[in-house]
Amino acid sequence: MLKTAFSLLPMFVALFWMVMLLTDVNRNKFIRYILATFFGVAFLLYLSHALYFNYEYDLYLYFDSLYSFATLAVYPLYFLYILYLTREVSFRPVYFLFLLPAFLTGAASAVLYLLMGPAESGSFIRQVLYEESPGVQLSMLGNLQLLRYRLIPVIFTLQLVLILTIGSRLIIQFDEKVKNYNADTEGKELRLIKMLLCSFAFFSVFSILANVLGRTFFLSDELLVIPSAVFSVLLFLVGYVSYNQRFTASDLRTDENAPSYEEELYAENEPDFVFSKAQQLDLQRKLQFLLDDEKMYTKKDLRVVDVSVKLHTNRTYVSRLINQVYGKSFSDLINQYRFQEAKMMLMAPEYSLLSIAEIANRAGFPSESSFYRVFKKETGMAPGDWRKLNGRVKA
Numbered sequence: 001m002l003k004t005a006f007s008l009l010p011m012f013v014a015l016f017w018m019v020m021l022l023t024d025v026n027r028n029k030f031i032r033y034i035l036a037t038f039f040g041v042a043f044l045l046y047l048s049h050a051l052y053f054n055y056e057y058d059l060y061l062y063f064d065s066l067y068s069f070a071t072l073a074v075y076p077l078y079f080l081y082i083l084y085l086t087r088e089v090s091f092r093p094v095y096f097l098f099l100l101p102a103f104l105t106g107a108a109s110a111v112l113y114l115l116m117g118p119a120e121s122g123s124f125i126r127q128v129l130y131e132e133s134p135g136v137q138l139s140m141l142g143n144l145q146l147l148r149y150r151l152i153p154v155i156f157t158l159q160l161v162l163i164l165t166i167g168s169r170l171i172i173q174f175d176e177k178v179k180n181y182n183a184d185t186e187g188k189e190l191r192l193i194k195m196l197l198c199s200f201a202f203f204s205v206f207s208i209l210a211n212v213l214g215r216t217f218f219l220s221d222e223l224l225v226i227p228s229a230v231f232s233v234l235l236f237l238v239g240y241v242s243y244n245q246r247f248t249a250s251d252l253r254t255d256e257n258a259p260s261y262e263e264e265l266y267a268e269n270e271p272d273f274v275f276s277k278a279q280q281l282d283l284q285r286k287l288q289f290l291l292d293d294e295k296m297y298t299k300k301d302l303r304v305v306d307v308s309v310k311l312h313t314n315r316t317y318v319s320r321l322i323n324q325v326y327g328k329s330f331s332d333l334i335n336q337y338r339f340q341e342a343k344m345m346l347m348a349p350e351y352s353l354l355s356i357a358e359i360a361n362r363a364g365f366p367s368e369s370s371f372y373r374v375f376k377k378e379t380g381m382a383p384g385d386w387r388k389l390n391g392r393v394k395a
Contacts, residue, residue, distance in 0.1 A: 006228040007053045011046035013232050014039045017239035028248060030091065031084050035242055038077040042235065045070035052129070053224055061121055064129070065113065068148070069106030071156055073099050075207075079163045081242065086174035088249040101155050105148060112145045160207060168201065174249065176329065180319040181252055183302040183334035184366040199237045206230055283321050286311050297337040298364035304330045335374045338363045342371065346387045356383050 018039035021032050048067035051060040076098035083089065113121045116139070124142050127133045128149060138146060178185055210227050290296045290310055299306065304322075307330075308315045322330050342363040345351040351359065360371035360383075375383045 004050075004054055006225050007050040008046075009228050009232045010235055011043055011050055013235045013239070014042040014046055017236075017243065018043060020239075020243060024243070027246070028084075028250070031081065031248065034077065034081045034084060038074065038081060039239065041070050041074050041077060045074055046231075055130075057122065057125055057130075060129075061113070061118075061125055064125065065106050065109040068109045068152060069102045071102075071152055072105055072159065073102035075160055075163050076102070078238075079167055082167045082170055085245065085248050086170040088252070101159065105152060105155070108148050109145070112141055112148065116141045116145065156207075164201065177252065178247070179329035179331040180323070181304045181315060181330060183297070183304075183331050183364075184300070184370070185331050186366055186370055195237075195241045199234060199241055203231075203234045203238060206234065280321065280325065283311060283313070283318075284325055287318075287321070291337055295341070297334045298341070298362065300364065300366060302334060302364070334364075338365055338371075339374055339378050342375065342383070343386075346383060347390055356387075359383070 018036050021027075021036040021039065024032060044063075044066050048060070048063045048070065051063055052067075080095060080098060083095075116124065120139065120142065123133075123136075124138070124145055127136050127138075128142075128146055206227075210231075287307070290307060296302065296307065296310075304315045304318050308318045311318060319330055322328060322333055326333050328336070342359050342365070345354065345359045345362065354362075356371070357368045360368050363371070365371040365374070372382060375381075375386070379386055381389075
């Protein structure tokens with residue numbers, strides 16, 4: 001009974017998130033369908049696992065081909081989600097090539113089982129997949145099926161390493177872009193993006209480990225509990241993070257002053273892009289005026305596009321200027337100014353009656369929690385504690 005429950009657990013987690021996504025109409029439709037398809041394929045994958053681990057020989061015969069497809073389709077689908085989350089790209093039929101290994105191995109498995117017939121197919125399931133009769137001679141079709149079976153872990157591991165590498169890079173680049181284009185990153189859920197990267201990495205590593213050990217290693221009741229529990233938790237975490245991640249690459253392009261995708265891509269990847277000394281000094285002088293004299297950093301929800309309008313250039317060049325001159329992201333630079341402004345108010349007697357929340361608001365922080373986070377990062381102390389040690393009370 002316990003074995004059955006644990007073997008079904010990942011399947012129901014996948015089903016839960018698939019239903020949640022299909023009923024969530026307040027989301028980008030295409031991303032919603034990609035995620036729902038990912039969890040739908042994961043549902044088929046773990047349903048196949050449940051049949052296998054509960055020794056449903058006859059039923060599993062019909063699901064082994066689906067298992068082959070789902071094993072090689074689930075991560076490419078999640079990669080497509082990451083691609084659309086972090087890059088403003090339109091759908092292209094060429095993206096179906098990501099699923100080509102899954103379709104080919106699934107179709108090959110189904111055709112071979114049909115040619116082998118029920119008796120030989122059932123014998124193959126018991127002999128190879130359950131290792132109940134090792135050493136029995138296989139027919140030519142059986143050997144082809146065995147080759148297909150042994151190729152899947154190899155393809156899966158190569159696929160997973162490639163997707164993890166590229167997917168991680170896309171997430172990190174998106175994280176950096178959000179920080180370079182927005183002073184206030186709270187609403188952009190960077191915390192969730194980082195959780196997404198961590199959950200994706202853990203899920204990938206554990207998948208490779210389970211794949212290397214093979215399913216027969218987990219046939220005993222005690223050993224089955226471990227991967228079922230781990231995959232259920234990781235799958236739920238991936239679902240939770242993905243479901244709550246609302247901010248996407250398309251949201252970065254809602255600014256009227258934003259360059260076209262082609263212009264931005266060119267500017268970001270131009271290897272010899274550097275400001276001339278005169279350009280750098282002129283833009284730096286204007287930027288310093290906006291920050292030091294106009295105190296533009298106190299504006300709520302400040303974006304780099306707001307600064308670029310004032311400087312009569314586009315946001316990509318302003319972001320690059322800040323990176324090159326100050327060695328910081330736009331978000332870090334603005335929060336540094338806000339921190340200095342807040343620190344001055346915490347020390348000045350004329351502001352001694354202001355609450356921490358009011359000081360955070362006047363300095364430009366979007367919330368008190370954001371102020372606490374930045375202040376503690378800079379000083380190692382909470383604002384209230386720092387004020388007690390360094391503030392001067394007005395007489």
